[in-house]
Amino acid sequence: MTTNQAITKLSPDLPLTSEQATLVKQITHFTTTHLTGSTPAVFTIIGDAGTGKSVVLTHLFTKLQRMTRYDPKSPLFQTRNYFTVNHPEILKVYRELAGQQDVLLKKDFQRPTSLINRLSKENQQVDVVVVDEAHLLLSKTDHYNNFYHDNQLTELLKRARVVILVMDYSQVLRMKSLWTPERLTKIISRFPHEQYHLTHQFRMTASDDLVHWLNTLTEDYRIDNLPTNARQNYDFRIYDDAEEMRQAIVRRNREVGLSRVLSTSGYPSTLDGGKHFIKEGRFKMPWDQYNFTATPWAEIPQTIDEVGSIYTCQGFDLNYAGIIIGPVISQRPTSRTLAVNLDRFTDSEAFKKRADLTDPAEIDHLKRWMIMNALNVILKRGVHGTYLYAHDPLLRQTLSSLFAAHGWDQLVHH
Template structure:
């Protein structure tokens, strides 16, 4: 299906699927980016190696551009016209995120040029090609910052770096990379690490700057970035984007339920500060009068967590919403996010962070405590930037809750 065939999407429960579909309407800038990606692939398809990097904040449309370009490349690869530059090429889109794989495969079911098998997890792709001595022509990677940077035998990856292995198995690699979304030590990336790995490989970088998810004035994203960096700015000015501070998490949840009833895709999220064990039992987020179970692990469910009707009665984690759009997000800041009255700064305390798996494996970074706080700040940034229409915030820490309440009272 070519970009000339477009759909208009309403804000219903299927909107997050549609907004990553190759049929979704693109801006002129995005159309040019898709053309640039395809042109890069055509230019380098007969080279030994080449890499194109798409960089940009959460919500800048990286995944949509990536999937649209991938769809057009697959259309050319499967065309009967053997004179096309990418005819007959073997191409795959990888993403190391089980919920995103569901989303992509659900999209592929309705696009004639795509197959569900076109989308794979990196470990499956690497192990299959190593076993068959195969080679891919073009590999697209969404959320490349989630690729493993060390061995993970539990998940059947035994080499030292997933991107390094993918580079050995493909002529052309096109990847979305955002080091601010690194969430675990075993996949710990920064720009320096990436550049070292790509040294000697022809590489181009495209920066995406337009914000398509968070439909707000720039002061909202400035506030979010500053908060994740430990600074408290005056709250964003009143605007169409609904930015609110709550003293009661239960009240926030009831408002999220009302938003979900009105326009769908509205969910409660929390920092990973409440006990959660994958043992088949329900686990709960408890703060004040609020008591609600964490998201249930349902890997066999055909829908991603954010699109399941029952998930309105659950609290989502960074792992269930990374890469997804919501209309409204109610964010609970747990015990690891506190406030220092003396310095008027946000404190991230790893001792209260319940995601112990995030800190498994000591990397080459020198200061482990700083690296832990970096991972926590990244997770916070991810959940703060899920919503298109409104961000609602509640703080478990009493001092932080009081400081945010004061800022709310001083809001212009």
């Protein structure tokens, strides 16, 4: 799968489902209604990974920009509108998409910090801001990213008449981007606002039962028996050898492309320009490196020899994903439940202190929630297949035995 195929998935030329088309109409009506309001207005789309949120946004923004640039009768004619996403890899795809559409310009797509800082400097306001992956918006000062205010959503609301958000609380991964329903409500409750929930899973061709099993694993910390239809229309496998899993992913990559190995935290990792390796028995591969190119990490051929992290794969589809559940997650010795080992977490950037969080118990709870969110996100990358390997020997044994119980274990040795 090439960059063009990633763009095709988001292309406004593709048809929407009737639900998605109705939602685009609803948000367009909301936007035109509130363009001249005395306060900003907020429309929030809530949905899990793979429910088509970004597809809706692309169609919506293309429609808004067509009215802005070509429809003198529209209330949106000659308005100033921007599409923001706080993820450099995803921004690359949107800008590439803009280059292929006559109504979209690359400059329409911005990082939130860049847009906020520029509008502050110019003392200007815009009409509409669309925010993809709003769960990545900073909710505290971050000097590293040149953001000197308290909250990016609050700052966007000061500078736009209408803000349209896509939010997935199960993709909150860092303290500096801490979002919960309560925290969002606190900010938008005083403004006109509407919300819509998308629930249908589009990304994975997996059965609803397998998706439910994955959610139970990450949300309830529980290892249920695998559903009998776990492999129905979907290549789901559990490996007890990480190197065998890697070789299978390499084969899938040769056959259909866009297949990669991904891992949770728990292995040495520092953004210092050097290579840091994940080792599991015969398996030894380096973490992904910072990607300076315009091509998303997963679409660079050489990254078949790297292990992707949550930061390079979030928001992207893979055809096949080989997932390493690292040392940060293990099975409790006395039950079929998971434990989160905070002392094994190796992503030092994720859990920086916040002035508004002081209760140690709440902080630990949030850390565990974010670690399991990260696992949930990487478990849902594979469109056609997901292969699993666990570092923890007990968890590995339990998962392998659940897989073997269906007579599927011979699959992993071919």
